[in-house]
Amino acid sequence: MAKLPISASELVKGFGPTKQYSPQEGFYGRSEPDKLVKTHCCFCGMQCGIQLKVKENKVVGFEPWMEFPFNEGRLCPKGVQRYLQNNHPDRILNPIQRVEGEGFEPVDWETAMSKTVSEIKRIQNQYGNDAFAMLSGVSLTNEKSYMVGKFARVALKTANLDYNGRLCMVSAGAGNKKAFGLDRTSNNWEDLAHAEVILIAGTNVSETFPTLTHYIWQARDNGAKLIVVDPRVTPIARTADLHLAVRPGTDSALFGAMLQQLVENDWLDHEFIENHTSGFQDAIDAVKDYSLEWAEEVTGIKADLIKQAAQLWGKAKTSFLMHARGIEHHSKGVDNVVSCINLVLATGRIGKPYCGYGTITGQGNGQGGREHGHKCDQLPGNRDITNPEHRKYISTVWGIEEKELPGKGLTAYEIIEAIHRGEIKGLISLCFNPLVSLPNNNFVREALEKL
Numbered sequence: 518m519a520k521l522p523i524s525a526s527e528l529v530k531g532f533g534p535t536k537q538y539s540p541q542e543g544f545y546g547r548s549e550p551d552k553l554v555k556t557h558c559c560f561c562g563m564q565c566g567i568q569l570k571v572k573e574n575k576v577v578g579f580e581p582w583m584e585f586p587f588n589e590g591r592l593c594p595k596g597v598q599r600y601l602q603n604n605h606p607d608r609i610l611n612p613i614q615r616v617e618g619e620g621f622e623p624v625d626w627e628t629a630m631s632k633t634v635s636e637i638k639r640i641q642n643q644y645g646n647d648a649f650a651m652l653s654g655v656s657l658t659n660e661k662s663y664m665v666g667k668f669a670r671v672a673l674k675t676a677n678l679d680y681n682g683r684l685c686m687v688s689a690g691a692g693n694k695k696a697f698g699l700d701r702t703s704n705n706w707e708d709l710a711h712a713e714v715i716l717i718a719g720t721n722v723s724e725t726f727p728t729l730t731h732y733i734w735q736a737r738d739n740g741a742k743l744i745v746v747d748p749r750v751t752p753i754a755r756t757a758d759l760h761l762a763v764r765p766g767t768d769s770a771l772f773g774a775m776l777q778q779l780v781e782n783d784w785l786d787h788e789f790i791e792n793h794t795s796g797f798q799d800a801i802d803a804v805k806d807y808s809l810e811w812a813e814e815v816t817g818i819k820a821d822l823i824k825q826a827a828q829l830w831g832k833a834k835t836s837f838l839m840h841a842r843g844i845e846h847h848s849k850g851v852d853n854v855v856s857c858i859n860l861v862l863a864t865g866r867i868g869k870p871y872c873g874y875g876t877i878t879g880q881g882n883g884q885g886g887r888e889h890g891h892k893c894d895q896l897p898g899n900r901d902i903t904n905p906e907h908r909k910y911i912s913t914v915w916g917i918e919e920k921e922l923p924g925k926g927l928t929a930y931e932i933i934e935a936i937h938r939g940e941i942k943g944l945i946s947l948c949f950n951p952l953v954s955l956p957n958n959n960f961v962r963e964a965l966e967k968l
């Protein structure tokens with residue numbers, strides 16, 4: 518595979534004159550708009566409200582949207598640049614095709630589309646439908662996510678479709694399903710602002726979800742104590758009452774030891790446990806040997822700090838626990854999530870004012886993406902691709918026979934492994950950046966070069 522030695526802007530320049538914008542027009546946002554369009558910042562799961570200035574059907578600037586309940590007009594440094602995305606001169610608007618040894622050249626849409634179709638047909642005729650795969654991403658809207666799932670299963674007829682949430686929110690979703698039977702968040706952010714204790718694990722919230730930090734500061738102003746679990750001294754960790762610098766990969770040991778402390782000191786909500794949980798004794802049995810000393814040795818956190826964390830959490834009347842990729846991006850991500858949820862359930866701090874739990878979604882449409890069917894084991898509406906009833910229903914909606922609907926396919930990384938083994942020969946990758954997002958870059962690069 519030829520390497521691409523030039524930047525996107527150089528690439529575009531090579532295609533002919535790039536439009537030059539005067540300071541009064543274009544994406545600099547200084548011209549008067551025809552209208553303001555209320556929408557969301559598309560960059561992260563906070564989905565802050567924003568009003569885009571639109572002129573002649575182009576985004577030329579933005580105004581804060583003060584009435585939007587979550588961010589009340591506030592935007593982070595990423596959000597204030599969101600309007601530049603649509604008309605940026607570096608944006609590639611037409612198909613480009615690789616010329617062996619020379620980088621890329623532009624091609625017209627018809628050529629690009631017919632080549633794509635003929636290559637898909639060639640590969641599938643020779644190697645079978647599953648030899649063509651699709652990777653997708655959660656910067657897509659609900660509608661596009663739905664279309665990707667339908668396209669892969671009905672048009673490509675391939676089982677091998679997965680998405681980039683596989684690396685993060687899939688663990689959170691699976692942990693939530695295990696604990697609550699439902700993959701949904703439980704609270705609005707308002708509860709966070711009034712919680713007595715906040716525990717955040719594996720999230721550099723100040724830099725990655727800056728507008729959410731506002732709610733943590735509100736809680737701090739109201740006297741909340743903050744516990745941060747993170748191997749790194751992130752900006753939010755610097756402000757914490759307790760920073761638990763956990764050794765990477767040992768999160769469950771920490772949460773298990775905290776649960777053991779809750780049990781030992783009877784900082785439990787027995788009524789809640791009795792009425793709203795099952796298998797609580799199993800959870801207690803699982804952590805009975807998780808002494809503070811053992812946890813110190815495993816996690817690298819001083820026993821006294823773990824005890825203080827359990828005490829703060831255990832004695833609080835209200836609390837809020839949040840986590841993100843730091844505990845989810847692991848081979849044991851689901852266990853980490855469930856061990857966090859156990860702390861919430863043991864103290865009965867969910868489903869009450871100012872008490873709750875939430876996973877912080879990374880990409881703009883992490884939740885919508887996985888509900889609309891571009892996950893290898895899921896059909897639209899959170900339906901299970903192995904469930905005969907669900908399969909039948911979706912087949913009817915799509916106007917196909919149930920037996921034509923492919924089954925569960927490979928997960929994102931398994932797709933890369935199958936490409937490396939030569940079993941998958943072609944790939945459409947949409948809003949997924951495998952070389953950046955997947956582990957073991959050299960292996961991924963080798964695989965992609967085989968396509």
Ligand code: SF4
Binds near residue numbers: 563725727
């Ligand atoms: S916090 Fe997220 S959604 Fe809000 S402005 Fe920043 S990037 Fe956009």
